[in-house]
Structures are given as structure tokens and as C-alpha cells.
Amino acid sequence: MNEPQRVHIAMFSIAAPGHVNPSIEVIRELVARGHRVSYAIPASFAERVAETGATPVVYESKLPTEDDPDAWGTELIDNIEPFLTDAIQVLPQLAAAFEGDEPDLVIHDITAYPAPVLAHRWGVPAVALWPNLVPWEGYHQEIAAPMAEELRKSPRGQAYYARFAAWLAENGLPDTDPDHLVGRPRRGIVLIPRALQPHADRVDESTFTFVGACQGDRKAQGEWHRPEGAERVLLVSLGSSYTKQAAFYRECVRAFGELPGWHTVLQIGRHVDPTELGVIPAQVEVGSWVPQLSVLRQADAFITHAGAGGSQEGLATATPMVAVPQAVDQFGNADMLVGLGVARRLDSATATAEELREAVLSLVADPEVARRLGEIREAMAREGGTEHAVRLIESELPARAQGQR
16 A cells, blocks of 8 residues: 655745744654655755755856855945856756655745745745845835845846746746845745834735744754853844954954953854963853853853854844944844844954953843843744744645645
8 A cells, every 4th residue: 555645835935044944944844744744955954954854956156155255245246146147047957956856835035036936836835944134115116126126227237037937937927127026025034033123013914924933942053061169041143144253353362361250161163272362261262163052051141243043043032132344234233122122232353351241241241131031032932933834834735735744
């Protein structure tokens, strides 16, 4: 007797921690609930995906990676052009990989442009898993339109929009506006808490649903243990990409290295040699990588670049934060954290040891900061996280697939 055919869900993402990590627990839970999940991803993240029980579908990407963040350039067009160029060359790879094994449902990171194109070709629903802030009612007029207007004035911008629209048209999409493909999904599941969303009251909740952080227990990453005698713990981490900050790390060592009762965990990434930091005091622990969530569960303060992942981990663990944003959405996240009353913002290029120390100590000593963090943590817990996200994804399965569950 043949076993019943399992529902087939295809996930699409790019090789970037900030785009893979937010949804990895969602994928793990989908597999645990009996779904067959194929995950299209470059080889560098295939092992990470396989750990969830999903089947990696490896494709070759030409996008810059975290090994060389400078390759993204400095202008907006430098940041967005590579995604289109990569999507055009990736699409035939993925079409061939799924031929004869088309999924019942497509879920995808917002940067995975081939995903909605393939979903249209296959005649199945597509759901965007959104790892950062979403557009709100009025966003187009306030933010997107002025940016697009500037782009469309430049020869590179005009060529970009024409090439994008032509690609959508040749693949049969009825809406060939690139800004709509990127910013107006049919359905979006938002993997950040509402607390980090600007103008949350103006978000169209018929399109976007906030489920908050989907963090899991992270036990596979290892456990960090507070050293004996450490009265207070500070974590310093600028994520995985924008970590070429030796001068900033030296200021952190100067600020906290001899501070009585404090133990500092300093994650410096792969681009800085510890010898560049000078003499490291015994109460400063330096590593290229640390199990961040495990540290934060025991930390008293967090100096962060304010990426979406780090920001919500700080909120979920009720840890006061000093935000030192480096790029893209981090500046907006930093401002949101400050507006919530749980953070201070500094410029990593100019922040002195004295300013860093004062910011951390004042946050930790403020009972109002602790109160606000407690309220936000409770609100995040009510958003549902992984379980809520999975229920929403399952509700999008076509009727023919619902019968296979």
C-alpha cells in the first residue's frame, strides 16, 4: 500500500544570515509537522538548511556575500542591481531543479525574486516571509516614491527599471512594476515584533501579519556560561557583515576592560585579528563568533549594530541596548529602539570609551528602561512566534494540498 503523498512546500532565500536565520525555526517546524520542504539556497548555507530536515536545493548565486560586504557599493542602485542580475541567472536554474516536482506552495524571503515568478508559472500561492520592517499605508508616497523618482532620473536607474519590467513581462506576470513585486506581496508573514515596526497602526493587516521572533532554543549553537565572579555581563556584537571595526572594538575594551564587576563578551567577526585590539584584560572575552542568544539570556547590556535579528533578540531577552547602526535598515531600527525607551544610539565611528561606558551604565541603572523592556517582552510572547507563522503558512495551502495533510 502506497503512503499518502506529503504536502510539498518550497522555500527560497539568499546566502545571507539576516535572510536565512529569521525563518529557520519556521522551516524546522514545518518539517516536524510532516510537510516535505525543499529549500532553494546557495551551497554555503546548505548544511544549515539540512539541519532543519528540509532538503537543500542548491543553486549558484553571484550575489556578494558576508565575506566581502564592501562589494555592495555605496549607492542605492549598487545595493539593488545585484538582486535583479542574480534573479535573472538563477531563475532557469531553479525552474530546472523543480521540474517534475513542483511544490504545492511557495514561501520565500523578500529578496528571492525568482520565487513569485515561479509561483506564478506553477499556479501556486506565494507567501513572503518578511525579516524586517514592512511598508505601511502612505509608505509609497512618503518613502518609496521619492527614492524611485531619483533612481528613474539616472541612466543606471532607468536601465534597471526597464530590465526588471521586461523580465517580469517575459515571464508572464500581469503586474510588471518592479516596486510592486518587491514591496507589495500577495501575502506577507512578518518575522519581527510589532514593536520594531514604524507606523504599525498603518500596516495593512489583510496583507501582513506580525508573528514576532521565531528564535527556537538554539541549543545546537552551544551554551555560553557566565564566568564566576561576573556581576554584570555586556555583549558587544555588530553582526556578521559589517564587522571591520577594530578601532571601535578597541574603544569597547578601553571602556569596559577594567570596569569593576563587569565581564565583556566581544564578538569581532572574521575580518579583525584579535592582535589589533592590543592588550586584552582578563574580564574581556574575545571571539570571532559567540552563541549570541545564549549570551543575551544572561547579559545585562548589549551593544549592537541594530540589525533586525539582534534588535528583536535584545527585546526578547529584555536587555538594554546601545545601538551603533552600520548600514541599511539598522538606522531605522536604532531609532525605533530609542523611541521605545530601551536604547541609546551612538555612532561607532566617533563613539569614545567614555560615551560607551556612560550609555551602558545609565541604561542598566534606569528602572524605567527595565519596565519598558518587560512590557515589550510580554507583548512579543503574545504574538505567537514560530507556531503562529506555521499555522498561517498551512492556511495558505491550496485545497488540493489540504487533503494531503
